[in-house]
Amino acid sequence: MGKRPTIQMVAERAGVSRGTVDRVLNNRSYVKEEIRVRVLDAIAEVGYMSPREVHRQTLQEDFPPLRLGVLLPNWTDYFRPEVLRGIAAAQDELREFNVEIILDECRTDVPGEAGERLDALIAKGVRGIALCAINDLSIESKASALVDQGIPIITFNSDLPNSKRVCFVGQNYNKSGRIAAELVSKCIPPQGRVLAMCGNLEFDGHRRRLTGFCERMHEKGFPSDRIEIIETYNDYHVTYRKVTESLSHTPGLAAIYMANQSVEGCTAAVAAAGKTGEVRVVVHDLSENTRALLESGGVDFAISQNFFRQGYLPLKLLRELLHLGKQPETDQTNTSISIICSQNMD
Numbered sequence: 001m002g003k004r005p006t007i008q009m010v011a012e013r014a015g016v017s018r019g020t021v022d023r024v025l026n027n028r029s030y031v032k033e034e035i036r037v038r039v040l041d042a043i044a045e046v047g048y049m050s051p052r053e054v055h056r057q058t059l060q061e062d063f064p065p066l067r068l069g070v071l072l073p074n075w076t077d078y079f080r081p082e083v084l085r086g087i088a089a090a091q092d093e094l095r096e097f098n099v100e101i102i103l104d105e106c107r108t109d110v111p112g113e114a115g116e117r118l119d120a121l122i123a124k125g126v127r128g129i130a131l132c133a134i135n136d137l138s139i140e141s142k143a144s145a146l147v148d149q150g151i152p153i154i155t156f157n158s159d160l161p162n163s164k165r166v167c168f169v170g171q172n173y174n175k176s177g178r179i180a181a182e183l184v185s186k187c188i189p190p191q192g193r194v195l196a197m198c199g200n201l202e203f204d205g206h207r208r209r210l211t212g213f214c215e216r217m218h219e220k221g222f223p224s225d226r227i228e229i230i231e232t233y234n235d236y237h238v239t240y241r242k243v244t245e246s247l248s249h250t251p252g253l254a255a256i257y258m259a260n261q262s263v264e265g266c267t268a269a270v271a272a273a274g275k276t277g278e279v280r281v282v283v284h285d286l287s288e289n290t291r292a293l294l295e296s297g298g299v300d301f302a303i304s305q306n307f308f309r310q311g312y313l314p315l316k317l318l319r320e321l322l323h324l325g326k327q328p329e330t331d332q333t334n335t336s337i338s339i340i341c342s343q344n345m346d
Contacts, residue, residue, distance in 0.1 A: 005048040014042035025050060063323050065098045068315055069126035071117055072105040073133060073203075075234065077261045078287030079157070079307055083132075086311025094319050101315060102126055109200060109233070111136040118142055122151065128322055130314035131165070132157045134202040139163075152321055154314040154328075157307070158205040166321065169313045169332040171305040173205045176337050177212025177259065180282050183301050183339065184213075184255045185220040187280045192254030194227045195246045199234040199260025209259035209284065232262055239265030247273045255280040263290055267298035286340055294342045302340040 007025075011018045016039060023031050024039040031039075042048075070087055072080070084103075091101045102124050104117045114133045121129060129146065131153055133139050140163040143153045147164040156169040184194060196213060198206045210229065217227060228246060232239040239262040247253060247269065256279060258266055263283045270279050277297055283290060286304045293299040313332055320326040 005046040007048070009046050010039065010042045010048050013046055014039045063098045065100070066128075066319065066322055067100045067102060067124065067126045068318050069118075069121035069124070069129040070101060070103045070311075070315070071114065071121065071129060071131050071133065072103070073158070074106045074108055075261065077234075078285050078290070079261075082307030083157070083311035086308040086313075087315065089308070090312045090315035094315065097319060097323065099315075099319055106133070109134055109202070111138045114139050115142045118146065122146070126151070128152045128154070128318035130318065131155050131160070132310075133160070134158070134200065135160055135204040135207070136202055152318060154317055156310040156314045158203040161204060167317065167328040167331050169310050169317070170205060171337065172333045173208035174212035174215075176284065176303050176305070177209035177214075178216040179337060179339065180209070180257055180259075180284070180301075180303055181213045181216035181220065183282050184257055184280065185217060185222065187300065188254035190221065191252065192222075192226070193250055193252045194222065195243065195250070195253060195256045196227055196229045197239065197242070197256065197258045197260055197266065198229065198231050199262070201231055206259050213257055213259065232260055232265070234261040236262050236265040238262075240269045243269035244273065247275065247279070253279060255282065258283040260284075263287075263293065263299065267293050271298065286345070291345055294340065294345060297342070300341070304338045304340055 007018050007021050011021050021039055024036050102121060104121060106113050140160045143160050144164040147153055153165040154167055155165045159168040196210060198210045201207045230242045232242060243266050256266055270276055281299045282301045283299055284303050286302050290299060290302050317328050
């Protein structure tokens, strides 16, 4: 094998100093255009590569091309942009390891669609999948079948705990629901009634939040008959209507717990009933709209989670598993849970 081209070889070919070559390589000023062109021509002629380019080439030679898939649910709000930011960060980092990421998104909550989109990802040659989907038996079976075929699945945000997935990346939702109950129980009278709203009980994260919330409320002396549970499917209009109905037919309604999105539908209904500040509202996740509602008093507390990490980490773990044979040690749920109010949003 011949000697790798050096800066000195480029300098000699171009008839300039090594310092001039360095200035051209780093795109610094104070180099005449004709000299810059001469140096660039010399770089191409001798085949010089910077240390970073050499490192990247070595990595790509060491690791075969790897295509990973991501399947997202049909969620918008704060979840989507933050998860997409994490996915983009993973792609930037993993590109030098010869990794390509293919992204797909469901348009509905129909389980069959998720199965079809998983098949489409497989048809595109993905060898591992980061998956966020409803906890449906058919999807769990599909995920397990893919694992049996040698396609590892890592779930994020909402788990498929009875599948053969490799691990789960997300918040400890039972714990976050219990924290919400602790806040609510300290903010309302002992005989107060509570409306607990869940987006979709088929999403493992929503269900675990609600379970943790009810467990802790019962421990604090609030029986089941004082906690009304409603599914809203993360729809603004359904949320608005259900909150309005509950406010009108539930004397003593003292707090609303939202284990879902569509926070604005809830706070708008509370405001329309003239009960802002009277009915306590505790929600999850810190979107820009939730920040504004915390500042205005429409929301009392928000319990946040790291969506960026949920987009980024599954892809990093899949790459390490498929390229290095490194198994994740455990579910990645050991993340901090922050309680946000109007005074600590920064």
